[in-house]
Amino acid sequence: MVKIGVLGLQGAVREHVHAIESLGEEAVVVKHKEQLDTIDGLILPGGESTTIRRLIDQYDFYDALVQFGKAGNPIFGTCAGLILLANEIIGQDNAHLGLIDIKAVRNGFGRQRDSFEATLQITGIAEDFEAVFIRAPYIEEVGPNVEVLATYDGRIVAAQEGNIMCSAFHPELTDDNRLTNHFIEMVKKSKLVAQ
Numbered sequence: 001m002v003k004i005g006v007l008g009l010q011g012a013v014r015e016h017v018h019a020i021e022s023l024g025e026e027a028v029v030v031k032h033k034e035q036l037d038t039i040d041g042l043i044l045p046g047g048e049s050t051t052i053r054r055l056i057d058q059y060d061f062y063d064a065l066v067q068f069g070k071a072g073n074p075i076f077g078t079c080a081g082l083i084l085l086a087n088e089i090i091g092q093d094n095a096h097l098g099l100i101d102i103k104a105v106r107n108g109f110g111r112q113r114d115s116f117e118a119t120l121q122i123t124g125i126a127e128d129f130e131a132v133f134i135r136a137p138y139i140e141e142v143g144p145n146v147e148v149l150a151t152y153d154g155r156i157v158a159a160q161e162g163n164i165m166c167s168a169f170h171p172e173l174t175d176d177n178r179l180t181n182h183f184i185e186m187v188k189k190s191k192l193v194a195q
């Protein structure tokens, strides 16, 4: 069994905990940076990236999170979590954690399409994934080592680079846990390598 942390500062925390538990793994809500030493992988939930970033600074999480990712520990960022992980945010001078080589566009689907669902093909994971998008970002460009996992309307909406993965949509809001399961498999592999 692996222990997956969900950053619990703001956003859709409980839904991720529920998804992890329904896959038979242990979930822990991470509210202090010291907890990062006790987990095998981390999920950065959706919510509001600017608010989460403010709380990351307020709770002195920033360096510990960057270190956690740079050390090769698996991280999965969903929606706002994708924005937090990106190396670059279009239209902003500064990114946040800078742990994956992607350029993110915040609220990239525009106001008229605040929330919608779409069926996605996710490479190696699902042919028919019902994805929920809520004021979602998209990925405008990826670096050479990034694998594109899914696109919608010609826009990249899920990607992975090494042990860092992200989705513009919310896999925790439906009962389809295949993407979360893919992350858990990554965590299990990286734990085996580390032993």
Ligand code: GLN
Pocket (backbone or CB within 6 Å): 045, 046, 047, 048, 049, 050, 078, 079, 080, 081, 083, 106, 107, 134, 135, 136, 137
């Ligand atoms: N638009 C939000 C942001 O910029 C993300 C929305 C979400 O996580 N559902 O942080």
